[in-house]
Amino acid sequence: MNNTEKMLDIKNLSVIYKTDLETVYAVNDVSLSLEKGATLGLVGETGAGKTTLALTLMRLLPERTGKVTNGSITFEGDSIVDLPEARMRKIRGDKIAMIFQDPMTSLNPVLTVGDQIAEALIVHNEKGLTKEQIDARVDETLTLVGIPPARKNDYPHQFSGGMRQRVVIAIALSCEPDLLIADEPTTALDVTIQAQVLMMIRDLRDRLGTSMIMITHDLGIVAQTCDNVAVMYAGEIIEVGTAEDIFTKSVHHPYTDGLFASLPNLKSKTARLQPIAGLMPDPTNLPKGCKFAPRCTKCMDICKEVPPEVFTDGTHSIRCHLYCQGKED
Amino acid sequence: MTENNAPARSAIDLLNDGEDINFKRPSQVKEILRRLKKNKGAMIGLFLLIFIILVVILADVIATYEVGVVQIPDNRLAHMSAEHPLGCDSYGRDVLSRLVHGARNSLLVAVAASISSCLFGCTLGAIAGYFGGKVDMLIMRALDIFMSIPDLLFTMVVVAALGSSIPVLIIAMTLAYFTNYVRLVRSGVLNLVDQEYVEAARAGGSSSARIIISHIIPNTLGIILVNVTLNVSSLVIYQSTLSFIGLSLPAPAPEWGSMLASARVDMLRAPLLVLFPALAIILTAFSVNLLGDGLRDAMDPRLRN
Amino acid sequence: MTEQRTPLLETVDLKKYFKVGDKSFLHAVDGINMKVYAGETVGVVGESGCGKSTLGRTILRLIEPTSGQILYNGDDITKYNPRQMKKMRQELQIIFQDPYASLDPRKSVVEIIAEYMIINKTLPTKREIYNRAARLMDVVGLARRYATAYPHELDGGRRQRIGIARALSVNPKFIVCDEPVSALDVSIQAQILNLLMDLQDDMNLTYMFVTHDLSVVKHISDNIMVMYLGQCLEFASSDELFEKPIHPYTQALLSAIPEPDIAMRNKEIKVIKGEVVSPIDPKPGCRFAARCEHCHERCLQEAPVLKEIEPGHMVACHLCDK
Numbered sequence: 001m002n003n004t005e006k007m008l009d010i011k012n013l014s015v016i017y018k019t020d021l022e023t024v025y026a027v028n029d030v031s032l033s034l035e036k037g038a039t040l041g042l043v044g045e046t047g048a049g050k051t052t053l054a055l056t057l058m059r060l061l062p063e064r065t066g067k068v069t070n071g072s073i074t075f076e077g078d079s080i081v082d083l084p085e086a087r088m089r090k091i092r093g094d095k096i097a098m099i100f101q102d103p104m105t106s107l108n109p110v111l112t113v114g115d116q117i118a119e120a121l122i123v124h125n126e127k128g129l130t131k132e133q134i135d136a137r138v139d140e141t142l143t144l145v146g147i148p149p150a151r152k153n154d155y156p157h158q159f160s161g162g163m164r165q166r167v168v169i170a171i172a173l174s175c176e177p178d179l180l181i182a183d184e185p186t187t188a189l190d191v192t193i194q195a196q197v198l199m200m201i202r203d204l205r206d207r208l209g210t211s212m213i214m215i216t217h218d219l220g221i222v223a224q225t226c227d228n229v230a231v232m233y234a235g236e237i238i239e240v241g242t243a244e245d246i247f248t249k250s251v252h253h254p255y256t257d258g259l260f261a262s263l264p265n266l267k268s269k270t271a272r273l274q275p276i277a278g279l280m281p282d283p284t285n286l287p288k289g290c291k292f293a294p295r296c297t298k299c300m301d302i303c304k305e306v307p308p309e310v311f312t313d314g315t316h317s318i319r320c321h322l323y324c325q326g327k328e329d
Numbered sequence: 330m331t332e333n334n335a336p337a338r339s340a341i342d343l344l345n346d347g348e349d350i351n352f353k354r355p356s357q358v359k360e361i362l363r364r365l366k367k368n369k370g371a372m373i374g375l376f377l378l379i380f381i382i383l384v385v386i387l388a389d390v391i392a393t394y395e396v397g398v399v400q401i402p403d404n405r406l407a408h409m410s411a412e413h414p415l416g417c418d419s420y421g422r423d424v425l426s427r428l429v430h431g432a433r434n435s436l437l438v439a440v441a442a443s444i445s446s447c448l449f450g451c452t453l454g455a456i457a458g459y460f461g462g463k464v465d466m467l468i469m470r471a472l473d474i475f476m477s478i479p480d481l482l483f484t485m486v487v488v489a490a491l492g493s494s495i496p497v498l499i500i501a502m503t504l505a506y507f508t509n510y511v512r513l514v515r516s517g518v519l520n521l522v523d524q525e526y527v528e529a530a531r532a533g534g535s536s537s538a539r540i541i542i543s544h545i546i547p548n549t550l551g552i553i554l555v556n557v558t559l560n561v562s563s564l565v566i567y568q569s570t571l572s573f574i575g576l577s578l579p580a581p582a583p584e585w586g587s588m589l590a591s592a593r594v595d596m597l598r599a600p601l602l603v604l605f606p607a608l609a610i611i612l613t614a615f616s617v618n619l620l621g622d623g624l625r626d627a628m629d630p631r632l633r634n
Numbered sequence: 635m636t637e638q639r640t641p642l643l644e645t646v647d648l649k650k651y652f653k654v655g656d657k658s659f660l661h662a663v664d665g666i667n668m669k670v671y672a673g674e675t676v677g678v679v680g681e682s683g684c685g686k687s688t689l690g691r692t693i694l695r696l697i698e699p700t701s702g703q704i705l706y707n708g709d710d711i712t713k714y715n716p717r718q719m720k721k722m723r724q725e726l727q728i729i730f731q732d733p734y735a736s737l738d739p740r741k742s743v744v745e746i747i748a749e750y751m752i753i754n755k756t757l758p759t760k761r762e763i764y765n766r767a768a769r770l771m772d773v774v775g776l777a778r779r780y781a782t783a784y785p786h787e788l789d790g791g792r793r794q795r796i797g798i799a800r801a802l803s804v805n806p807k808f809i810v811c812d813e814p815v816s817a818l819d820v821s822i823q824a825q826i827l828n829l830l831m832d833l834q835d836d837m838n839l840t841y842m843f844v845t846h847d848l849s850v851v852k853h854i855s856d857n858i859m860v861m862y863l864g865q866c867l868e869f870a871s872s873d874e875l876f877e878k879p880i881h882p883y884t885q886a887l888l889s890a891i892p893e894p895d896i897a898m899r900n901k902e903i904k905v906i907k908g909e910v911v912s913p914i915d916p917k918p919g920c921r922f923a924a925r926c927e928h929c930h931e932r933c934l935q936e937a938p939v940l941k942e943i944e945p946g947h948m949v950a951c952h953l954c955d956k
Contacts, residue, residue, distance in 0.1 A: 042792035190681035197888035220892030247896045262824035264853030276822030340836035350768030525736035533750035534720040630784040
C-alpha cells in the first residue's frame with residue numbers, strides 16, 4: 001500500500017454537530033486513505049456518519065453546527081481542514097466533485113441542463129476557455145453520460161429520474177475531478193435504471209481514471225463497483241479492507257456479519273433472516289466501550305468498558321476486541 | 330431487547346391472554362396547559378392578557394364612564410394629575426376613562442370579528458379543500474370575486490347600509506378578514522388529504538366527518554391559531570382606520586382607534602395623547618401574539634420537550 | 635391442483651384509469667387478473683410507476699376501480715355499499731410504505747393502534763380497546779413503555795411496528811403490504827420481515843406484498859407477479875420465477891440486481907435500454923416493446939395475453955408462441 005500514491009489521507013478525523021441542546025458525535029476517529037484511481041465503498045446504515053464524512057471532505061458541513069474536533073484530511077498535499085475558503089472553492093467542484101442522492105432536488109429547475117453544466121465550467125475556468133470551447137465541453141460531457149447533446153436546452157423536469165441523475169453526474173464530471181464522491185447515487189432509481197447508471201459510472205471511472213468514494217447502504221452495489229470497502233457504524237470505521245477481504249474472508253466484525261445475515265439471499269431459500277438485534281445507538285450518547293457492544297451477540301465484558309483497538313491483517317483491519325484479544329493469548 | 334426477538338409466544342396467545350394496561354387517554358387540555366406553562370413568552374402573554382381582561386371587567390371601578398365622554402372645556406389637554414392620572418384630551422375628557430372603557434369596545438369587536446371570520450373562513454376552506462372538484466371551484470371563484478373588492482370599500486358599503494353599531498362592525502370586519510382563512514385552511518387541508526395517515530384512517534373505515542374532526546382539524550389548528558392571533562391585533566388597527574374615516578362607533582363612544590385619530594390633531598402639543606392608545610394597541614397585539622405562538626407550540630407534540 | 639379452492643381474493647380484469655387533462659387517461663392498472671389463496675403471500679414487483687401501489691389500493695377500494703371485479707371469498711366487493719364496505723375493511727387491511735407519513739403526528743402510539751377499533755366499535759368499552767391495543771404492542775414487539783410516546787419520538791422500525799399493529803387490530807384476513815420495508819435500513823428491514831412472516835404463521839394471514847426490491851420479494855413470497863405499466867407480464871412461484879424467468883423484462887430485472895458477491899462482479903448484466911414509457915394513453919401492442927431486444931412486428935401491433943406456459947407459470951409475451 002505504501003508504494004502507491006495516496007491521493008486522499010484521512011487521519012483520526014472526528015466531527016461533531018453541536019447545538020444548544022445536544023452534541024451529536026457524527027464521525028469518530030476515522031482514518032482512511034484512498035489511492036489514485038481506486039474506488040472506496042463506504043457502507044453503513046442511516047446515521048452511521050457516511051454523509052457527514054463526505055461533507056467534511058468537501059468542507060460543506062453546516063457552518064453553525066458542524067465542527068471538526070480532531071484529525072486531518074490531506075488531499076493531494078493540501079490540508080482540507082485548514083485551507084482558506086477561497087482555495088477550497090477552487091478544489092470543490094474542480095478537484096473533488098460530489099453526486100447527491102436525490103436527482104430531483106440537486107438540479108435547479110429554472111436553468112437548462114446545458115447551462116447548469118456550463119456553470120461549473122465557468123466557475124472553474126482557469127484555463128480561460130472561450131464560450132465556444134465551454135459549449136463544446138458541455139456537449140462532450142453530455143455525450144459521455146449518454147444524453148444526446150441536442151437535449152442541453154431542456155429543463156430538468158423534462159428528464160426522467162434516471163436521466164436527471166445522468167445530468168447530475170455530467171455536472172460532477174464536467175471539470176474532470178480527481179475525486180468523485182457519490183452519495184447513494186442510485187438509491188432513488190429503479191433497479192434497471194440503477195444498473196444502467198452503475199455501469200456508466202464504472203465505465204467512466206475506468207476511462208477517466210477518476211478516484212471515487214461510493215457511499216451506499218447496499219452491499220450489492222459495493223460488491224459490484226468497489227476495490228476497497230469501509231464499513232461504518234456509529235461514526236466509526238469498524239472494518240476496512242479490499243473487496244475480497246470483505247466479501248470472501250470469513251473473519252469479520254460482528255456488525256459486518258450481521259449486515260450480511262440481514263440480507264435476503266437470492267440464491268437459496270432461507271426461512272428466517274438473522275437480523276441484528278436492537279438499534280443504532282443514540283449519537284448524542286454513545287456507549288463508552290465498543291459502540292456496537294449493546295447489539296453484539298459476541299459481546300464480552302471488556303467490550304462494554306474499553307473501546308476496541310484496530311486489529312490489522314495485511315489490507316484487512318477490524319476494530320473489535322474479539323480479534324485483538326485472540327492475537328495476544 | 331426483547332422486542333427484536335421472535336415472539337416466544339404466538340401472536341394469538343398474546344392477544345387473548347396478554348397483560349392489561351392501565352391506559353387513560355391523557356386529557357388534551359391538561360397536556361397543552363402543562364406544555365404552555367413551560368413557555369415563558371406565552372406565560373407573559375397570558376398574564377398581560379389577563380391584566381387587559383381584568384381592566385375590561387373592572388373598567389367602571391377604575392374610572393367612571395361619564396368623565397370619559399362628558400366634555401369639560403376647562404380640562405382641555407390637562408396634564409396628568411391625581412384626578413386625571415393620564416390627563417385629558419382636547420375635548421377635556423379623561424384619557425384613563427376613555428382608555429379602559431374603550432378597551433371594551435375595541436377588544437370586543439376585534440375578538441368577536443376575529444373568531445367569526447376564523448369560523449366562517451375555516452369552514453369554507455375545509456369544505457373546498459376536502460371535497461375538491463366542483464365545490465372547490467365554486468368556493469374559490471366566489472372568493473376571487475370577493476377579494477377583488479377592496480376591504481375598506483366593502484366595509485364602507487356594509488356600514489353605510491346597516492348603520493354603525495357593534496354587531497354591524499363585527500359583520501363588516503368578518504367579511505373583510507375571512508378570506509385569508511379560506512385560502513390558508515384549503516391549502517392546509519389539500520396537503521393533509523394526501524398524507525398517508527388520512528388514507529390509513531379511511532382504510533380503517535373512517536368517515537369523512539371523522540377524518541376532518543380527528544385528523545385534519547388538529548393538524549391545521551396551529552396555522553389557524555397563529556393567524557387568529559395576528560388578526561386580533563390587525564383588527565384593532567383596522568377598526569382605528571374605520572374610526573379615522575368616521576365609520577366606527579359614533580362619537581362620543583370611546584374606542585382606541587378613534588382616540589388615536591383625534592389625538593393626531595394635538596400630537597405636537599400633547600404627544601402623550603397618541604402614546605396611550607397606541608401603547609394599549611401594541612400591548613394587546615403583543616400579548617395575543619405571544620400567547621398564540623405559545624399555544625401553537627404547546628399543541629404540537631413534535632415540539633414538546 | 636388448486637383449481638377447486640376458491641381464492642380468498644381474486645381480481646377479474648381490474649382496471650384503474652386516471653383522467654389526465656381533457657381526453658387522456660393514465661392506465662395505472664390495466665386488466666389485472668390475480669388470485670390469492672388463503673395463507674399465502676403474493677409478491678407484486680415492478681418499477682416505480684408500474685401501478686403496483688395503485689393495484690393494492692384499488693383492491694382495498696381506497697381508490698375506486700374504473701372497471702372489473704374484486705372477489706373476496708367469491709363475493710364482488712365493488713358492488714358493496716358504504717356500510718358493507720366499512721365492515722369489509724376489517725377483513726382487508728393495509729400496511730403503508732412510509733412509517734413517517736402514515737401515522738398522525740398528533741396522536742400517541744396507543745391511540746393510533748386503537749383508532750380502527752374505536753371507529754368500528756369492535757369492543758364495547760374504551761378500556762377493553764386500549765387493553766387490546768397494548769396486547770397488540772406485545773404482538774408486534776413494541777415495548778409498552780412507548781404506549782404514550784408520539785410517532786416522531788420513535789425510529790422507522792418501531793413506527794412500522796405501530797402500522798402493523800394498527801392493521802392487525804381489526805383481525806384482518808388479507809393484508810396489502812405496500813413497500814413496508816423499503817424505507818428501512820437492512821438490519822431493521824430483516825426484523826420487520828421476520829415479524830411479518832411470524833404473524834402470517836400465527837394468525838393465518840394472507841399477504842399481497844408490493845415492493846420494488848427483488849430480494850425481499852423472493853424471500854417472503856410464495857408467488858410473484860411482475861408488473862409493467864399496469865399489466866402483469868409474468869406470474870409464477872417465487873422459486874420458479876428466479877430460476878426460469880421467461881419474459882425478457884423479468885430476465886432484465888433479475889440480472890440488474892447488484893448481488894453482494896464479488897464473484898458476480900463481471901457477470902453479464904442485461905441492461906435494458908431506455909426507460910419506462912409514459913402510462914398515459916399507451917400505444918397498442920406489448921407495453922414493453924419499446925425496450926425489448928426481441929421486439930418484432932407483432933409486438934407493436936398486438937398485445938400479448940397472459941398464458942399458462944407451465945403449471946402455475948404464466949407469461950404475457952409473443953416469444954412464448956414460437
